[in-house]
Amino acid sequence: MHILLVDDEVSLAESIAEGFRVEGYDVTLAHDGNRGFELASSNTYEAIVLDIMLPKRNGYRVCADLRAAGVGTPILMLTAKQGELDEAEALDTGADDFLCKPFAFVVLLARLRALIRRSNAFSNGGDRLQRGDLVIDARNRRCFRGNDEIQLTARELDLLSAIVRTSPDPVTKTSLLHDVWGPRFEGDPNVVEVYVGYLRRKIDTPFGRSSLQTVRGVGYRFQPEK
Amino acid sequence: MHILLVDDEVSLAESIAEGFRVEGYDVTLAHDGNRGFELASSNTYEAIVLDIMLPKRNGYRVCADLRAAGVGTPILMLTAKQGELDEAEALDTGADDFLCKPFAFVVLLARLRALIRRSNAFSNGGDRLQRGDLVIDARNRRCFRGNDEIQLTARELDLLSAIVRTSPDPVTKTSLLHDVWGPRFEGDPNVVEVYVGYLRRKIDTPFGRSSLQTVRGVGYRFQPEK
């Protein structure tokens, strides 16, 4: 369980980090927005705690930029005082929850746990997955290429999510079978190929793309841009 | 999100409270009926969880007194054992839902969430709900498509409101059943489909629309514009 904490008030940040560590989490600290963005986009965290007031790049922007980059990690925003944070704006930028300073540590902890829990529950890793112009709205079970909505069946959506989630890293057919069809599936493993075929006909062919690529002998990869 | 929990079994109450807190709710505890009534009548809560067996003033009376005092907060009653609670009596005193001990925490949580959701829907619905050219005037229980008034039965209106409320997000059949037919409904879940059929014939077919969409395997969604 690894948490990224982005806050420029060093002593406060240290003490929060210490609290999380006592609770058994690993914590990485960043003290400005740029560093926070770098870390968040190049590593995998269970959750990100993000202050709004940050040097170099503020919390809103970090959050918006991360979402634009396809990072779906749950984000909890911290704001300095009641009312400063416009809820609509926070939601727009893609935050999952927020908390007004000053707050009790236990409250932060509780919120964060709830967040992580929810995100695990949607085992797809959150509600929204974006790579290039492909958007998967997992919560509403919808999928878009740019502005065009693409009708996917349940299986197709699950499979696409599983492939896109690790993009641009490839996923083995075995693990797709396991994740999408379940550990007890005993049918023809050829289903994966069949469904990749269906997906290509829906998300690639009509748009003249070839983002669902075969990695021969391994599995498949989603390559956002050509 | 603030919840009042009134229960005299201290250790049980503490652990339930902790559970709610982890889920992101604030919780206030009261261990007898008088204290519960005081808090509930002088503060604003999202919901109240009320044990029947309480020192000083039992749950029925607390509930009845609160309603008499004009407190409309949703109340979920807890009863010690199956059958002890007379459903009619509980409804008479003004409870919105009830649960028999022992119960799984997740069940309590689910019921409570539904309660809060319904109550929010109701208070929002005091005004009117508009999506595209569809208008639901919940206060007067009327419904319009553009300038044409549509005659809906009580069930139809409730169901339509429940689907439109979250538009364009889909709603599961389960939660529709729960919110519109009540948590204790045990009939044929097919009734949802039947009513969606009725609604389509009234609000879509005559206007050449298809705004009530099926999300296969999930439920339904209201899509205002085509």
Add this chain to the structure above:
DNA sequence: CCGCTTTTTCAGGAGACTCTCAGTTCGCAC
């Protein structure tokens, strides 16, 4: 109690979705 409206149940059928299968194509090594 009667007739009308609303709500609910039920069962058949249409269509969507999933998966299998077999034939074909593709990519790579030799």
Add this chain to the structure above:
DNA sequence: GTGCGAACTGAGAGTCTCCTGAAAAAGCGG
């Protein structure tokens, strides 16, 4: 180029979900 395994694809069967019409049941007003 040839051979082989891997991957692709079209067809179709089986299953499941959802829709619908009809009728029974429950309310309701007179």
